[in-house]
Amino acid sequence: MVSQTCTIALLAINIFMSVPTPVLKAIIENDSFLAHAHLGPDADSIGSTLALKLGLESVGKVVHIYCEDTIPEFASFLPHIDQFAVSTLEDALKIYDADIYLSLDSAKWGLITHHTPVPELHLPLVNIDHHSDNHLDTPLAWVDSQYSSTAEMVFHLLNELEIDITPQIATCLLFGILGDTGAFQNLNTDSNSLRIAAILKDKGGDYIQCLIELTRSQEFLELKAWQPLLKNLTLSSDGSFVYSTLSPEEIASLEKSPQIGLFANAIIGKINGTKFGAVLAEKQSGITKGALRSRHPNIDVTLIARLLSGGGHPGAAGFRLLKPLKEAKQDFLNAVEYLQKQGKI
DSSP: OOOHHHHHHHHHSOOSSOOOHHHHHHHHHOOEEEEEOOSSOOHHHHHHHHHHHHHHHTTTOEEEEEESSOOOGGGTTSTTGGGEEEOOHHHHHHHOOOSEEEEESOSSGGGTOSOSSOOOOOSOEEEEEOOTTOOOOOSEEEEOTTSSOHHHHHHHHHHHTTOOOOHHHHHHHHHHHHHHHTTTTSTTOOHHHHHHHHHHHHTTOOHHHHHHHHHSOOOHHHHHTTHHHHHTOEEOTTSSEEEEEEOHHHHHTSSSOOOHHHHHHHTGGGOTTOSEEEEEEEEETTEEEEEEEESSTTOOTHHHHHHTTOEEOSSEEEEEESSOHHHHHHHHHHHHHHHHHTTOO
């Protein structure tokens, strides 16, 4: 049972859009599901997928979960995290018998599988996501970018399904919400995400452990690897944005290749006087990845990302270019200049 305090808080939450009836019907009327955590799994992808699995299994359904990449160490404390199989999409479709394929927190097939062409599903696809640039085409879709995270959407889904949110489920959902809001420091944080987090904490979610793993557990070698990124930090001529780069040679000289998203969160989006920033790294020969962060709610970095075949959220986005660092950096600068001339950033 939900406590009186939780009930009052739940009533205060503005539900932007109720779960579409076809999505609810597909979940209610089917018994077995296959779901993934997206490539380079983050807290929201892991937490929302695991929470939905635990919720559906609590009412007798079967949910198999997998990821083509390894689940990161920071998620190892989550309940039943070992239920994620390391598998390709193609193999998962062969191994697991399912009525429905559940895609959570994944805007495109390129975030689900490394392989092209994408294997044919041969089963209905339910798409639940909060990315505005979602391109997964299915009639069973619930996509709403007003939510802070997919975990927040799963919270509403479980409530509409009248599934009890146990302490384990609450921990997974808190993990996802804290991850995508940057522990409520990102610009996508709103009163709804704060209220839902309070409900989840009241229902036994391990807020402290989530906070420790997501915000207070940086590896020593990870921080050491930020040295060249700090050295290469460059302020634009007009002072409106900042960027840093990491070459293959610099990466080879390090004991550990840094996670550019972590550096972007910690440094790039927090430099006084700037509007936004970027990190570009060529970790594989001829392939440059970029992370973008905004400092202000009126600066949408997805505008830059989309010009570079990427996507994400207004406050945090990314891209991947099949180009060496030098060319990718010029493409980034050209995209920024183009948008600045249009007055969009």
